[in-house]
Amino acid sequence: MTDMASLMEDRAAAKVISDNLHKPVDWDSPKIARNIKKRYAAERRFKFYGLSAIGIALLALFVLAGSIGSKGYSAFFQTYVQLEVTFDAAEIDPDGTGDPAVIGKANFDGLIKQALRDRFPEVTSRQAKRDLYGIVSGGASYDLRERVMENPGLIGQTRKVWLISGDDFDMLNKGYISADVDEGSRRLNDEEIAWYDSLKSDGAVEKHFHTRFFTNGDSREPELAGIWGAAVGSLYTLMVTLALSFPIGVFAAVYLEEFAPKNRFTTIVEVNINNLAAVPSIVFGLLGLEVYLNVMHLPRSAPVVGGLTLALMTLPTIIIASRAAIKAVPPSIRQAALGLGASPVQTVTHHVLPLAMPGILTGTIIGMAQALGETAPLLMIGMVAFIVDIPGGALDPATVLPVQIYLWADSPERAFVEKTSAAIMVLLAFLVLMNGFAVYLRKKFERKW
Amino acid sequence: MAAVSQSAMTAQPSVASPKMTARDLNLSYGDNQALFDVNLDIVERQVTALIGPSGCGKSTFLRCMNRMNDTIDGVTIKGEVTLDGRDIYDKRIDVVQLRARIGMVFQKPNPFPKTIYDNVAYGPRIHGLVNSRDELDQIVMTSLERAGLLKEVKDRLQSPATGLSGGQQQRLCIARAVAVSPEVILMDEPCSALDPIATAKVEELIDELRSNYTIVIVTHSMQQAARVSQRTAFFHLGKLVEVGETDQIFTNPKDERTKGYITGRFG
Numbered sequence: 001m002t003d004m005a006s007l008m009e010d011r012a013a014a015k016v017i018s019d020n021l022h023k024p025v026d027w028d029s030p031k032i033a034r035n036i037k038k039r040y041a042a043e044r045r046f047k048f049y050g051l052s053a054i055g056i057a058l059l060a061l062f063v064l065a066g067s068i069g070s071k072g073y074s075a076f077f078q079t080y081v082q083l084e085v086t087f088d089a090a091e092i093d094p095d096g097t098g099d100p101a102v103i104g105k106a107n108f109d110g111l112i113k114q115a116l117r118d119r120f121p122e123v124t125s126r127q128a129k130r131d132l133y134g135i136v137s138g139g140a141s142y143d144l145r146e147r148v149m150e151n152p153g154l155i156g157q158t159r160k161v162w163l164i165s166g167d168d169f170d171m172l173n174k175g176y177i178s179a180d181v182d183e184g185s186r187r188l189n190d191e192e193i194a195w196y197d198s199l200k201s202d203g204a205v206e207k208h209f210h211t212r213f214f215t216n217g218d219s220r221e222p223e224l225a226g227i228w229g230a231a232v233g234s235l236y237t238l239m240v241t242l243a244l245s246f247p248i249g250v251f252a253a254v255y256l257e258e259f260a261p262k263n264r265f266t267t268i269v270e271v272n273i274n275n276l277a278a279v280p281s282i283v284f285g286l287l288g289l290e291v292y293l294n295v296m297h298l299p300r301s302a303p304v305v306g307g308l309t310l311a312l313m314t315l316p317t318i319i320i321a322s323r324a325a326i327k328a329v330p331p332s333i334r335q336a337a338l339g340l341g342a343s344p345v346q347t348v349t350h351h352v353l354p355l356a357m358p359g360i361l362t363g364t365i366i367g368m369a370q371a372l373g374e375t376a377p378l379l380m381i382g383m384v385a386f387i388v389d390i391p392g393g394a395l396d397p398a399t400v401l402p403v404q405i406y407l408w409a410d411s412p413e414r415a416f417v418e419k420t421s422a423a424i425m426v427l428l429a430f431l432v433l434m435n436g437f438a439v440y441l442r443k444k445f446e447r448k449w
Numbered sequence: 450m451a452a453v454s455q456s457a458m459t460a461q462p463s464v465a466s467p468k469m470t471a472r473d474l475n476l477s478y479g480d481n482q483a484l485f486d487v488n489l490d491i492v493e494r495q496v497t498a499l500i501g502p503s504g505c506g507k508s509t510f511l512r513c514m515n516r517m518n519d520t521i522d523g524v525t526i527k528g529e530v531t532l533d534g535r536d537i538y539d540k541r542i543d544v545v546q547l548r549a550r551i552g553m554v555f556q557k558p559n560p561f562p563k564t565i566y567d568n569v570a571y572g573p574r575i576h577g578l579v580n581s582r583d584e585l586d587q588i589v590m591t592s593l594e595r596a597g598l599l600k601e602v603k604d605r606l607q608s609p610a611t612g613l614s615g616g617q618q619q620r621l622c623i624a625r626a627v628a629v630s631p632e633v634i635l636m637d638e639p640c641s642a643l644d645p646i647a648t649a650k651v652e653e654l655i656d657e658l659r660s661n662y663t664i665v666i667v668t669h670s671m672q673q674a675a676r677v678s679q680r681t682a683f684f685h686l687g688k689l690v691e692v693g694e695t696d697q698i699f700t701n702p703k704d705e706r707t708k709g710y711i712t713g714r715f716g
Contacts, residue, residue, distance in 0.1 A: 262522055332559035336622070338520060340572045340629060341549030350575075351561060 068428075072421025078210035078223060079173040080162040081135055081199060083115040087148060089156040100149055108141040108148070112163065120195060131192055135199075137164045139224040162206065167222040167415035172196055173205055176414055187414065213422065217388045218404065222415030225408070227426050229390045233303055233383070233398030234372060234430075240307020240394055241314055241371050246364055248311075249318030250353075253360075256319075257326040258348050277316035284313045285377025293381060301382040301397040309377045314367040321363020325356035358445040365438035369431050375402040401427045468493040468663045469514060469633060474528035476509060476518065483509045487528070487689045489682055491633070496655060496664045498678035498695065500671065502710065506687040507667045511635050514665065515551040516544050532633070549576055552626035556638040558618035560610035560625070565602050568610045568621055569593060572629035588628055595661075596624035597654050616647020620654060627658070634658065636666040640673065652677050671711055675699050683707045 026032070089096070092106040116132050117123065123132050140163040147161070148154050168187045171177045177186055179193050188196075199205050216226025252273075260266045288309030292298045298305045329352050337347040353360075378384065383399050384407065391398035399407070401423065408420040467490035476484040484506045491497050491514075499507040512518045513530055516537060530537050537547055549572070560568050569589045572578075579585045589606070593599040598620045602613070610621055619639055626634055636655070640648040655664060655677045668674050674681050675695060682692040683704070691704045702708045 330559075332555060332557060333561065334520075335517070335553075335555060336559040336561065336625075337571075339515070339517065339548060339553035339555070340575070340625065341545050341547075342571075342575055343545050346575055350571075355562065 068421045068424050072418055072423075072425050074174050075213060075418040075422035076210055077174075077207040078212070079165040079170040080206050080208050081165045081169070082160055082162050082202075082204035082206070083112070083119060083136070084158060085111055085115045085144065085161045085163075086118075086158040087111065087154045087156060088114075092148065092155050093152075098152055103148055103152065103155075104145060106145070106148075108144040109138075111144065112136050112140055120198075128191060131189065132195065134166045134192070135169050135195060137166045137223045138221060139219075140164050162208070164212075164223055165205075167413055168192075169196065170223055171414050173200075173207065174418075176418075213419075217390050218386060218399070218407070219388060220386075222411075222413050222419055225416075225419060227401070227404065227423055229387060230399050230401045230404035230423070231426070231430075233306075233387075233391050234400040236303035236391060236394045236398060237306040237310060237378075237383075237400055238368055238372060240304050241310040242364070242368060244308065244311035245314040245318055245367065249315050249364070249367075250322050250360060252315075253319050253322030253326060254348055254353070257323050258352065259344065273316050273319050277320060280376075281313050281374055282376040282380065284309055285380030287312065288377060289380045299395055299397070301385045301387070301399075302395050303383075303391065303398050303400075304394040305381045306378050306383050306398075306400065307394065309381055310371040310374055313374065313377065314371050317367035317370060318360075318364050321366065322356065322360045325359025325363065326352060328359065329355045354445075358442045361441045361445070362438045365434055365441070369434045372400075372430060372434070373402055373427065375406055378403055379406075401430070466493070467491055468533065469665075470529075470531045471510070471513070472529040472531075474510070474513060474526070474530060476506075476513060476524065476526045478521070479523045483687050484513070485688045489689055489692060491663060491665055492680060493663050494659060494661070495679040496659050496666060496677050497680045497682065498674035499665065499667045499682050499684060500669075500674050500710070501684035501690075503669075505684040507682075507684045508637055510684065511637055511665060511667050514633070514635055515548050515553055517548075517553065519544065549629045550631055551633045551635060552629060552631035554619070554622050554626055554634065554636040554639050557642050558615055558622055560613070560618050560621050562609065562611050564607045565593075565610045565613070565621060566606040569624050569628045572625060576629060578629065592624040592628040593621075595627050595658065596620045597650065597657075598624055614647070616643050616650060619643060619647070619651055623651070623654060623658075627662075631662065633663045633665065636664065638667050638669060641669060648673070671699075683710060685710070 088111065091111060092108075093099075093103055095102070113133055116135060117129070120132060123129055143164065144161065165173070168177065169192075172188055172193065173196070177188055183190055196205070212224065213226050215228050216224060217229030219225040256266060256270065260269075288305060292305045292308055293300060298308075333351050333355065334347055337351050338344070342350065378400060384403050385397060385399065386407070387397050387399050389396070405420055405423045405427065408416045408423060469491040471487050471489045474484055474487040475482065487506075487510060489510075499511060501507050509518070513526060514537075518524045518526065526538065532547070532551065535542070561571065563571075566589055569592050570585055573585060573588050579588060590599060590603075593602065598617060601617060602621075610618065613621060619642070623634075623639075639655075640651050643651065652673060655666065658664060659679075666674075666677065678695045680692065681695045681698040683690045683698065683702075683706070685706050691698065691702060691707045693703075698707065699711060702711060
């Protein structure tokens with residue numbers, strides 16, 4: 001009976017609602033019109049907010065890329081000076097042996113200085129001569145030697161040769177040093193500028209593409225400094241990081257996601273992994289310093305230590321991304337495999353991991369890109385050293401791209417400013433490349449179900 | 450009511466040599482008990498239908514029969530389930546091998562995102578059932594044939610299984626289960642995601658498979674149970690209310706609740 005009563009009540013309530021529903025609506029009333037107007041305004045506002053957000057982001061990107069590009073592009077070119085060099089047989093190979101060992105030891109620097117003195121015979125004072133020699137870089141003699149070693153027929157001849165210029169001269173040619181500034185407050189005196197003008201009017205000053213920048217290691221001379229040493233250091237460091245953090249990260253993620261019982265312990269592990277992702281990287285650097293250098297006595301400044309340290313930092317990123325990717329694999333696939341009699345490990349290796357791979361790889365590459373751009377922890381383990389040689393392995397002292405940027409940004413020479421921007425461009429290019437690779441992998445392994 | 454239920458339980462026809470049995474099976478998810486003292490015999494080479502309203506425990510019971518509930522955290526199972534007289538919850542039983550002997554087809558078609566061939570070949574491969582590529586080809590073809598799918602897919606065995614229609618996918622899943630030569634096939638609402646034509650095909654297939662396999666099917670459709678099964682078990686609120694020949698259950702149910710359910714008064 002009570003059922004009946006409540007049913008009647010329900011019916012009555014339903015009638016009220018339906019009566020209201022059947023009251024005709026005046027769609028042309030001013031209230032409705034106002035409502036519509038408000039809705040359109042809200043939509044326009046929302047669109048405007050979205051567009052301005054994108055606009056601001058694009059503007060920031062444009063300013064960043066523009067300022068780096070405009071400062072850095074000139075570093076890809078280098079000023080060369082053309083001089084008439086006499087390959088004096090008496091200087092290079094007095095006995096006419098033709099022995100490369102003898103030729104290699106010759107004083108090519110002297111030849112260049114002689115060529116400069118010949119070009120500007122009016123220069124006599126010691127101080128002025130020293131300034132004069134600054135037109136050509138100290139590294140030019142190595143070029144000259146190489147040239148003669150390759151072609152011993154040059155000995156005894158006089159040839160016009162393009163020689164790499166010194167950094168101040170390069171800056172002047174690129175317009176970074178202005179002749180209008182008072183002589184006392186610029187790097188080059190009036191005499192030097194006069195030499196430049198003289199050479200320039202002879203057509204003996206040119207800018208060439210600066211291959212050295214991509215093939216050399218670091219140097220105290222800006223015109224000789226290159227990015228290759230740091231790039232190779234970064235490569236070794238990242239290889240160590242990847243070799244460590246990828247397998248550990250994936251195994252940890254698979255275990256936590258597929259096998260670990262859900263209890264207090266795994267919850268604590270989970271919370272800690274998420275916390276680790278937010279720990280400032282300098283802390284990992286201190287840990288690396290203490291554990292790898294002080295306790296394990298691994299070589300200082302070596303990519304292997306840098307890689308180990310960055311692996312600690314990358315692990316949480318990879319674990320979190322991998323867990324998300326594994327979680328996204330539909331449970332029906334696991335059930336299908338288990339239902340066919342696949343063991344849990346077979347289920348994971350045959351089905352779950354292949355399906356989660358695009359996500360795992362994306363996460364890994366993002367982690368690697370993060371590691372590539374990391375500076376602070378590497379300062380702690382000594383990768384900030386000035387290293388001229390290109391590292392030959394993960395145990396050699398090395399530096400990495402972001403640290404190289406930091407070192408150059410810290411150098412007093414004017415010419416390092418453009419090098420810094422150019423190095424940033426190289427680093428950004430690597431990052432774009434890696435992220436592009438991540439997108440490619442995602443597309444390649446993406447499967448639908 | 451209780452008396453009627455009791456009589457239904459005792460009236461359960463004891464089968465001479467059941468393929469599988471459940472004795473006093475109790476199951477709880479944490480504190481929620483889902484099955485209460487279920488006793489049921491499964492007859493060899495027959496289709497047994499499990500019917501009942503949503504949440505009555507029929508799918509849970511089905512998943513007990515090949516230990517798929519093991520994969521869920523916090524499940525406790527008491528009682529005994531046997532296959533050919535051996536307790537499948539015995540510690541000495543290898544779960545992997547057990548699931549090869551008791552295949553399963555799920556509610557939603559779940560082919561692996563691989564080729565049609567690889568889907569069917571997966572089971573034989575992991576269990577090492579074949580020695581040569583020819584043998585494997587043979588098994589794949591036979592399984593697809595048994596699942597009535599061979600004609601439709603024989604020209605595109607190397608194309609992805611996910612490109613098939615829903616009904617074809619479900620028959621592929623049946624072929625995949627058949628490929629490991631199971632003795633029992635468990636089907637959990639295999640037609641609930643299919644259209645009527647695909648459903649008819651799967652039902653036809655189930656009827657054919659009966660000559661070689663013992664089949665247990667969970668279904669929401671009374672008509673389906675009536676069409677494909679020889680025995681029907683009615684579950685309600687985690688208890689087995691009544692089990693018997695399908696004809697008897699649908700024409701002359703002994704329990705009031707069974708009667709109410711099959712005539713559509715609740716559920």
